[in-house]
Amino acid sequence: MKRNIIAIIANGEKVNNIGNILRDVDIIIADDGGANLCRLLKITPDYIIGDFDSISLENEEFFSESKFIETTEQDHTDMQKALDYALTLNPTKIKIISVFGKRTDHTLGNILIFQNYNSSIPLEIFDNFGVITFYYPGKYELTLQQGQTISFFSLSPITDLSLKGFKYPINNATYTSNFAGISNVVINKKCTIKFIKGKLISYIVTV
Secondary structure, three states: OOOOEEEEEOOOOOOOOHHHHOOOOOEEEEEOOHHHHHHHOOOOOOEEEEOOOOOOOOOHHHHOOOEEEEOOOOOOOHHHHHHHHHHOOOOOEEEEEOOOOOOHHHHHHHHHHHHOOOOOOOEEEEOOOEEEEEEOOEEEEEEOOOOOEEEEEEOOOEEEEEEEOEOOOEEEEEEOOOEEEEEEEEOOOEEEEEEOEOOEEEEEEOO
């Protein structure tokens, strides 16, 4: 499959290393007010999606090459609309940037959106301290940096979870409500994550 990496830039706290995150991106979508951040950083989005209640159209000529997609229905947030649209563009990976910070209700709402995300397309969420990745049942062989801090979470039951190559390993453990493993440490460059049911979230600290 031809590579097609899509970035969604949201209206949360500005991510400082956004240039590096966008280096391999093919399409940029601004989530309504995320267009304001794009203009601040002189990034021209390919698409701007939302009900346009947050975007400032001052110096609108900056967006002359962007396609505006107005969605006025209020059953979904602008982030959900942007994510749904990104999936129609046949992505091979979706990166989400500046989606956290600012209002806590927006942050919690976005966490629920990502928790309910069921596509097989890999999803990565970036903030100023690290990156979140979601895992679905299966076995994953990861190459990580020794000494790197990583946390694991599950917001729902998870079955037969194994973590190998970390300071605090887990072997076929089942958690019937949720799971939080804060500040684990990578001790082997080659690490393994495996579970048979549920959804696992990792947060790798990059600073």
